[in-house]
Amino acid sequence: MALDFTAIDFETANGFRGSPCSVGLSKVRGGVVVEEASWLMRPPENHDHFEFHNTRIHGIRAEDVAGRPRFGELFPEIGAFIGDDVLAAHNAAFDLGVIRSGLEVSGLAGPAYDYVCTVMLSRRCYSLVSNSLPYAAEEAGVPLVNHHDAAEDARACAGILVDIARRNNANSIAELYLSLGLNLPKQPAFDPALGLSKATMSALAARTGSAAERTLERALGVAAGFQTWPEEGPNPLPNPAAEPGHPLFGQTVVFTGDLAITRPEAKLRAADMGARPESRVTARTTVLIVGDGFVAGDLRAGRLTGKAKRVLELHAKGQQIEVVSEGEFLQMVGGA
Numbered sequence: 001m002a003l004d005f006t007a008i009d010f011e012t013a014n015g016f017r018g019s020p021c022s023v024g025l026s027k028v029r030g031g032v033v034v035e036e037a038s039w040l041m042r043p044p045e046n047h048d049h050f051e052f053h054n055t056r057i058h059g060i061r062a063e064d065v066a067g068r069p070r071f072g073e074l075f076p077e078i079g080a081f082i083g084d085d086v087l088a089a090h091n092a093a094f095d096l097g098v099i100r101s102g103l104e105v106s107g108l109a110g111p112a113y114d115y116v117c118t119v120m121l122s123r124r125c126y127s128l129v130s131n132s133l134p135y136a137a138e139e140a141g142v143p144l145v146n147h148h149d150a151a152e153d154a155r156a157c158a159g160i161l162v163d164i165a166r167r168n169n170a171n172s173i174a175e176l177y178l179s180l181g182l183n184l185p186k187q188p189a190f191d192p193a194l195g196l197s198k199a200t201m202s203a204l205a206a207r208t209g210s211a212a213e214r215t216l217e218r219a220l221g222v223a224a225g226f227q228t229w230p231e232e233g234p235n236p237l238p239n240p241a242a243e244p245g246h247p248l249f250g251q252t253v254v255f256t257g258d259l260a261i262t263r264p265e266a267k268l269r270a271a272d273m274g275a276r277p278e279s280r281v282t283a284r285t286t287v288l289i290v291g292d293g294f295v296a297g298d299l300r301a302g303r304l305t306g307k308a309k310r311v312l313e314l315h316a317k318g319q320q321i322e323v324v325s326e327g328e329f330l331q332m333v334g335g336a
Contacts, residue, residue, distance in 0.1 A: 003031040003165050003172055005116065006085040007158035009150045010098040011058040012043070014051040016203040017094060017334060018101025019043035020071050021050070021060050024150030025081050026158040031165065033158055037081050038151035042070045044105045047203070057327075058148040072106030075099075079111065086173050086184070090133045090157045092117035093246055094331035096187045097199055104200045109191040114184050116173060118160045119247050123322065124180060125164045129315050130323045136160050185245035199334035232279045233264030242274030247332055249274035252284045256306075257291035259326050269333040281310045283319065291326045 007026040013019040021043055027035040042048055042065045050062045068074075089095035092115050103110040122131040126139050133156055137144040142159030146152050170176035177184050190197075196204075242249050253275045255266055266289070267277035281288065288311045311321045324332075 002029065003162065003170070004029050004085065005088050005158075005161065005173055006082050007088040007154045007161065008082070008095055009089065009153035009157060010095050011060060011148060011150050012054060012098065013060070013062075014043075014047070014049055014054055015330065016047055016101065016206075017097045017199055017331070018105050018203060019047045020098050020102050021065055022058070022150045023078060024152065024154035025078070026151075026154045027081070027085070028158050028162065031162045033155060035081075036151060036155065038154075039074055039078070040065050040068050041074050042066075042068050044071055044102055047105055053327075058150075070106070071102045072108050075103065075106075075108065082113075086114045086116060088116040088118060088157055088161050090118045090136065090153070090160070091247060091328065091331055092119075092185075097197070097334060100187065100190060100197050101200045101203065104190070104192040104196050105203070107192060109193075110189060112189040113187045115187060116161060116184070117245070117247060118157050118164070120245070121164050121176075121180075122160065123247075123320075125167060127320065128322070129312060132325070132328060133157070133160075140164070185243075202334070231263055233262070233267060235277045235279060236268055236271040238274045238276050239272050240274075242272065244274070246273045248287070251275045251286045253277050253287045253289055254279065254281050254285050255289050255291070257326075259289075259291035260330075266329070270329075273333055281314070281321075283314075285311070285314075285319075285321050287322050287324055289324050289326060289329045 005028050007028065009024045010020045011022045013021045020041060022038065022040050024038040025036065026033050040060065048062070050060070055061055087096070096113065096115055100110055118136065119131050122128065122136040122139075126136065128135050128139060133153060134144055134147055137156040137160060140160045140163035142156045142163070144152060144156045165171075165176045168176055168179045170179055173184065244250075248270055253270050254277070255263055259266055270277050275287070278285065311323055315321050
């Protein structure tokens with residue numbers, strides 16, 4: 001058996017993961033990239049507004065995709081490129097979720113995919129203070145100049161997986177997972193006529209005005225002088241029925257900095273994915289999620305909260321704690 005797979009990366013127009021505006025794909029045969037493809041696209045109808053935060057990250061604007069096919073129209077080409085391959089993605093919960101939610105709101109059924117999450121494998125095989133794509137790519141010796149260009153990100157993801165397989169003397173995805181004692185995860189086939197995913201249902205509910213109501217509530221709270229310091233709230237227990245292959249499953253997470261959502265809501269979302277939220281960094285902590293617009297590069301620039309500095313100290317002493325931005329966290333739990 002050979003190391004064959006297709007790496008994929010999506011960029012989205014807004015906080016809903018079913019709003020893809022670009023995709024990059026890298027097909028690997030025998031551990032070598034042999035073919036690449038990328039497309040700009042209009043997101044599905046009614047989910048095609050571009051938010052400033054997303055455009056600031058990837059640079060794609062509504063006018064850049066005007067006249068392009070919508071995701072649902074383009075997916076047959078994307079699916080044909082993937083074929084029967086195992087899909088690899090860096091934070092696969094997000095990219096597989098893009099496919100599912102994007103097809104669901106387009107009224108289309110989707111195929112099943114075996115998939116690999118290189119965030120999960122990076123955690124297991126590297127020792128990094130952040131497993132975001134730039135750090136993992138650097139560890140793998142993969143060039144990554146234009147992060148958030150979908151084609152380049154897919155190529156970097158492919159290189160990370162090839163490097164991890166090489167380090168584990170694996171000649172195929174099956175051999176790699178066998179050597180690590182893991183089961184290859186699978187996204188089952190789905191039909192929106194038979195039911196929608198939780199992320200899609202939440203996005204559809206938000207269109208009724210609940211998002212605007214939450215914004216107004218926050219604004220009134222600030223005006224009245226409320227919540228001058230983040231309210232930690234209770235620490236809910238992990239969801240025992242969560243997907244074991246999710247990147248937050250089994251992790252002990254702590255939040256720091258100002259988040260776009262409240263700490264109690266963030267903790268509930270983390271617990272729903274099988275994580276154990278706590279309120280301070282301890283010897284149990286495995287993931288620190290940082291708000292305030294933090295990105296992975298801030299670790300090197302020194303723009304850190306007190307909790308983040310404590311994490312770096314513990315990491316230097318051998319405790320495996322990963323620093324994750326709020327944006328990456330929101331991708332993991334299904335959107336903003």
